[in-house]
Amino acid sequence: MLARFSPYWLWLVLALPALGMAYELATSVDPKVYRSLVHPTGEFSARFLIITLMATPLMMLLRGWRGPRWLLRNRRYFGVASFAYAAAHTLFYVLNTASMDKLLSDLTRFDIAAGWLAFLIFLPLAATSYDGAVRWMGPRWKMLQRATYAAAVLTLLHWAALHNWAHPVPALIQFAPLAALSAWRLWWNFLRPRPGLPA
Numbered sequence: 518m519l520a521r522f523s524p525y526w527l528w529l530v531l532a533l534p535a536l537g538m539a540y541e542l543a544t545s546v547d548p549k550v551y552r553s554l555v556h557p558t559g560e561f562s563a564r565f566l567i568i569t570l571m572a573t574p575l576m577m578l579l580r581g582w583r584g585p586r587w588l589l590r591n592r593r594y595f596g597v598a599s600f601a602y603a604a605a606h607t608l609f610y611v612l613n614t615a616s617m618d619k620l621l622s623d624l625t626r627f628d629i630a631a632g633w634l635a636f637l638i639f640l641p642l643a644a645t646s647y648d649g650a651v652r653w654m655g656p657r658w659k660m661l662q663r664a665t666y667a668a669a670v671l672t673l674l675h676w677a678a679l680h681n682w683a684h685p686v687p688a689l690i691q692f693a694p695l696a697a698l699s700a701w702r703l704w705w706n707f708l709r710p711r712p713g714l715p716a
Contacts (some may be wrong), residue, residue, distance in 0.1 A: 520644035527591060531598040534561050535605070551613040559632075560607060562602035563672050563688075567695045569595040570669055577705060593646055596665070600643040607636050625629035628678035638664050669695065 539555050547553070572592040575585040588595075610632075614620050623629040642665060645651070651658050669692075676688035 524591065524594060527594055531565070531594065538605070549613070551609045555606060555609045555613055558602045558606035558666070559676070560691075562599050562606055563691060564675060565595045565599035565602065566669055566672060567667070567692060568592075569599060570665060570695055571698055574702040577702060578698070597643065600639045600646075603639050604635055607632075628675050631671045631678065632675035635668045636676060637669040638671070642668070661689050666699075 531585070534557070535560035538557065542550060542554065545553075568588070569592045572585065572588045572595075576589045579585045586698065611620065624633065641661060645654060645658060645661060673688055673692045676691075
C-alpha cells in the first residue's frame with residue numbers, strides 16, 4: 518500500500534498545516550497575525566526535519582519493514598517540506614519584528630543566532646534537492662547532505678533556548694526519538710562487538 522502511495526498525495530499531506538496557516542493569514546483581522554504563525558511554522562519545520570533524519574536509522578533498525586523503506590525513498594519530500602516551513606518561519610519572524618534595528622540586535626541572542634545559522638545551512642540543501650543537482654554533484658551531494666545534522670542540532674538549540682532556556686522540554690521531547698536512533702546508529706556502525714574482533 519505504501520509503495521503505491523502517490524507523491525502528490527504526500528505533498529498534500531505535508532501541505533495541510535500550511536493550508537490551515539494560509540487560511541488564518543487570509544482571514545485574520547489581527548495585525549499581529551504574523552506572531553501567531555511564527556512558532557507553528559518553526560515547529561513543523563523541526564518535525565519534518567526529524568522525520569527526514571530518522572529514515573536511515575529506522576531502515577537499519579527495522580530491516581525488511583515496508584514503512585522505513587518507504588520513508589527512505591520519500592525523505593527528500595520531507596526535507597523540502599522542512600525547508601518550506603523554515604522559510605515561512607523566517608518570513609513571519611521578519612514581518613513580526615518589522616524593524617531592521619531589532620533584527621540586527623536580535624542576532625546577539627543565542628537562540629536567534631542559532632536559528633539563522635540553521636536556516637543558512639538549509640539554503641544550499643534545498644537548492645540541491647532536485648535530481649539534476651544530485652547527478653551533477655555526485656558524491657559531493659552526499660557530503661553536503663550531512664550538513665543536515667548540523668542544521669538539526671542548531672534547530673534544537675534554537676528551540677530549546679527560546680525564553681532564556683525556561684521551557685526546553687518540548688524541544689527535547691520532539692528530538693528525543695532522533696537522538697536515540699542516532700546514538701543507536703553510531704553504536705551499530707562503530708562500537709558494536711563484531712565476530713573475530715577483540716571486545
